[in-house]
Amino acid sequence: MTNFLSLADVTDIDALIQSGLAAKANPFADQHLGKNKTIGLIFFNSSLRTRLSTQKAAQNLGMNVMIMNVGQDSWGLEMEEGVLMNGDKAEHVREAAAVMGRYCNMIGIRAFAELKDREKDYREQVMHQFAKYARVPIVNLESATRHPLQSLADCITIEEAKTVARPKVVLTWLPHFKPLPQAVANSFCEWMNARAKAGHIEFIVTHPEGYELAPEFVGDAYVTHNQSEAFAGADFIYGKNWSSYTQYGQVLTQDPSWAVTMEDLQLTNNGKFMHCLPVRRNLKVADAVLDSPQSLVIEQAANREWSAQAVLKEILKHNG
Ligand SMILES: CCC[C@H](NC(=O)CCC(=O)O)C(=O)O
Numbered sequence: 001m002t003n004f005l006s007l008a009d010v011t012d013i014d015a016l017i018q019s020g021l022a023a024k025a026n027p028f029a030d031q032h033l034g035k036n037k038t039i040g041l042i043f044f045n046s047s048l049r050t051r052l053s054t055q056k057a058a059q060n061l062g063m064n065v066m067i068m069n070v071g072q073d074s075w076g077l078e079m080e081e082g083v084l085m086n087g088d089k090a091e092h093v094r095e096a097a098a099v100m101g102r103y104c105n106m107i108g109i110r111a112f113a114e115l116k117d118r119e120k121d122y123r124e125q126v127m128h129q130f131a132k133y134a135r136v137p138i139v140n141l142e143s144a145t146r147h148p149l150q151s152l153a154d155c156i157t158i159e160e161a162k163t164v165a166r167p168k169v170v171l172t173w174l175p176h177f178k179p180l181p182q183a184v185a186n187s188f189c190e191w192m193n194a195r196a197k198a199g200h201i202e203f204i205v206t207h208p209e210g211y212e213l214a215p216e217f218v219g220d221a222y223v224t225h226n227q228s229e230a231f232a233g234a235d236f237i238y239g240k241n242w243s244s245y246t247q248y249g250q251v252l253t254q255d256p257s258w259a260v261t262m263e264d265l266q267l268t269n270n271g272k273f274m275h276c277l278p279v280r281r282n283l284k285v286a287d288a289v290l291d292s293p294q295s296l297v298i299e300q301a302a303n304r305e306w307s308a309q310a311v312l313k314e315i316l317k318h319n320g
């Protein structure tokens with residue numbers, strides 16, 4: 001594994017899931033791998049879980065960690081090529097990435113979608129510019145269109161918590177008053193479609209009209225605008241809000257009936273509730289759900305450490 005930008009960088013999902021579970025069982029077994037190696041964690045946006053879990057995972061592997069918030073700690077970075085830099089950005093990614101690549105053996109980057117220009121966001125300019133100029137492995141800490149470390153943690157969580165051989169997994173849209181990226185939903189679809197194709201799960205997507213995700217992500221998943229139909233007999237309910245892809249970055253509805261309640265969970269097969277966090281209680285999901293034994297959100301967040309450790313271990317093993 002050179003970069004970890006998307007599922008395309010993973011040759012064996014099952015092996016990566018098992019590696020994460022092995023790390024959870026024996027966190028310090030590979031401390032030798034990262035000795036005298038450094039990872040830089042670069043954040044263009046806020047984070048709790050990704051920041052802390054990735055740092056912890058790197059430390060479990062014996063690595064040194066440097067963390068920087070772009071624009072607060074560092075200079076604002078210009079991503080466009082060939083522009084006259086007479087604005088508010090003092091440094092070009094060409095120099096910044098090249099310099100970081102000299103300090104670090106690998107670099108994790110978080111850069112959310114701006115939700116203004118769909119083609120620009122879906123071009124994944126920040127990830128590709130860093131991959132081009134840093135010349136060290138790049139780890140996606142949530143980009144404009146994907147959040148693969150979250151999706152691997154979600155796979156680990158489902159593998160751990162499933163009570164049937166081929167669980168029914170439902171991605172449901174949740175209401176929000178702010179436009180949020182499609183990245184977590186895209187990534188979840190990408191990884192769940194792969195798990196479904198391998199026969200491990202049944203995967204369903206449910207959302208209001210107008211919230212169709214990009215075809216390259218939703219793939220062959222069955223999509224319904226009827227949330228109750230989707231929830232029937234489900235083993236896992238994965239809640240996430242996203243803004244419209246087709247009417248890019250728009251909030252088309254805030255219909256509170258899409259928020260998950262204990263009554264909704266009664267439609268399921270003792271379904272477990274999952275959410276990547278942060279989650280706005282009682283806007284997206286009821287307190288009663290998050291505080292019930294059916295909520296996996298804390299274990300799911302804990303599994304981010306093992307997701308990151310499995311990925312960093314793969315990169316260390318294949319990059320010396
Ligand atoms: C891991 C999720 C990160 C981000 N979430 C938010 O930006 C939530 C912000 C809010 O609810 O105000 C998202 O939806 O992509």
Ligand SMILES: NC(=O)OP(=O)(O)O
Nearest residue numbers: 047048049050276277
């Ligand atoms: N789920 C997740 O990535 O959380 P943070 O945004 O807090 O890192």
